[in-house]
Amino acid sequence: DIQMTQSPSTLSASVGDRVTITCRASQSINSWLAWFQQKPGKAPKLLIYDASTLQSGVPSRFRGSGSGTEFTLTISDLQPDDFGTYYCQQYNYFYGFGQGTRVEMK
Amino acid sequence: QITLKESGPTLVKPTQTLTLTCTFSGFSLTTTGVGVGWIRQPPGKTLEWLALIYWDDDERFSPSLKSRITVTKDTSKNQVVLTMTNMDPVDTATYFCVHYHASKWAYWGQGAQVTVSS
Numbered sequence: 001d002i003q004m005t006q007s008p009s010t011l012s013a014s015v016g017d018r019v020t021i022t023c024r025a026s027q028s029i030n031s032w033l034a035w036f037q038q039k040p041g042k043a044p045k046l047l048i049y050d051a052s053t054l055q056s057g058v059p060s061r062f063r064g065s066g067s068g069t070e071f072t073l074t075i076s077d078l079q080p081d082d083f084g085t086y087y088c089q090q091y092n093y094f095y096g097f098g099q100g101t102r103v104e105m106k
Numbered sequence: 107q108i109t110l111k112e113s114g115p116t117l118v119k120p121t122q123t124l125t126l127t128c129t130f131s132g133f134s135l136t137t138t139g140v141g142v143g144w145i146r147q148p149p150g151k152t153l154e155w156l157a158l159i160y161w162d163d164d165e166r167f168s169p170s171l172k173s174r175i176t177v178t179k180d181t182s183k184n185q186v187v188l189t190m191t192n193m194d195p196v197d198t199a200t201y202f203c204v205h206y207h208a209s210k211w212a213y214w215g216q217g218a219q220v221t222v223s224s
Contacts, residue, residue: 042216096155
């Protein structure tokens with residue numbers, strides 16, 4: 001199994017902030033990584049795939065980077081709609097998710 | 107417009123078998139490269155991938171749940187059915203069906219809440 005570890009678990013931020021979430025894989029997954037955003041009671045929404053490709057319709061303030069075992073999701077100019085929980089997902093070997101990072105209002 | 111919707115029981119007893127149906131529209135499960143998968147999320151926890159069935163009937167299952175899961179498709183009805191045997195309270199979760207293509211899980215159903223309790 002490939003373990004995905006996200007940090008931090010919770011992040012407090014304000015509108016306009018730049019925030020960064022890290023996801024580490026227990027072994028190399030090349031660039032086979034996606035990022036999802038989830039709001040309470042809703043299904044996850046795909047933001048980024050292949051580590052850095054923005055899904056259609058997702059604002060350009062979301063940026064993904066990394067390869068191998070370390071990846072980051074950066075949200076520049078945080079907007080009110082961006083508060084929620086973010087998950088990374090590897091698809092190098094089956095499909096596994098990180099434990100999530102909750103972005104809350106400071 | 108791609109949509110998916112899960113349906114099935116909200117409550118099952120321990121040891122029973124869960125059957126969930128995903129009814130979709132906006133795509134065909136005969137199109138090359140397309141699949142429908144199942145992902146669940148226990149209350150307050152992260153997501154767990156369960157299974158994926160492809161357009162060509164190929165199937166993939168989570169190794170830890172493979173012995174308990176069956177997935178079938180009915181392309182004429184645009185449905186995929188998940189069956190999970192020997193349900194336990196730890197299987198209490200929201201179950202999502204998801205459209206899959208080119209490694210992307212881009213379209214999700216609203217989720218079906220399933221509680222396992224006697």
